[in-house]
Amino acid sequence: MNKDTRKKSKADVMLIAGLAVVGIFLILYLLLFSGSGKIVEIRVDGNVIKQLPLDTDTVYDINNEYGKNRIVIENGEAYMKEADCPDGLCKNMGKISRKGQSVICLPHRLVIEIKDEQVSSDDVDVIVK
């Protein structure tokens, strides 16, 4: 048992340093290579249901079999204003504006993601309410 709780070894230092380097690399990569996006893409079950411009203030309501959500775009940032999911985590996920950032409401299978530009309309699977 003492072997496991003894002082740090070389292997420990290498493992922790390796993990730290990867973590720092991940953060740097995201900070350097993800400028602010232009499009707010809303997906349910992986299907794109709506794309909204990030530079226009909008309120977008979703009401489907999973539940209700209200997405607000304000001052170039998108966030989840209201949601009737049990945990309400998505409302705490903050405001997003950088490319690749997302707000996820897991119980409602809902993803809001910032995109660089509009995808071709062929890819858009529109659900009419």
Next chain:
Amino acid sequence: MKRNKSGSEKNTAAFAAAYGMLTALALVFSYVESQIPAFFAVPGMKLGLTNIIVLIALYKMGAKSAMGINILRIVLVSLLFGGFSAMLYSLAGGMLSTVVMILLKKTQRFHIIAVSIAGGVSHNIGQIIVAMIVLNTSGIAWYLAVLWVSGMVSGGLIGLLGALLVKRLPDFGNR
């Protein structure tokens, strides 16, 4: 160590009692942790209190017990407080981190804190992989970066606590 030599029946009973006690403690920690979600802005970012239990089980009762207690804990917590999707996430994260910690401990080259840090990071990776599959999105790469670092920090803190406890607790018998 001394206790293990006093008869196999007593040993079995002590083992069963420890198994139940650790499972119950893990349940309590899970619940306590589920009560403070708003404290951390990023979902999935958490202290990983239950990892203390997994560490103790791993170092005091062996790999099988660590895995068993963790799976029991996840299933019970999901039945009591969560749902099926919550169980998927917890299982993915919990199993991956437990496997990683078991393997690292087996090499006998790593300190318990390093084992815990690797466990914390792999827990978050497991959850993100499931989220990517369920949501069919790669847009959560952002969270990977944040959760990678938070996994290291919480894993380190939990490993520190775990090391103290493992040093002080008696052996519960190895199965």
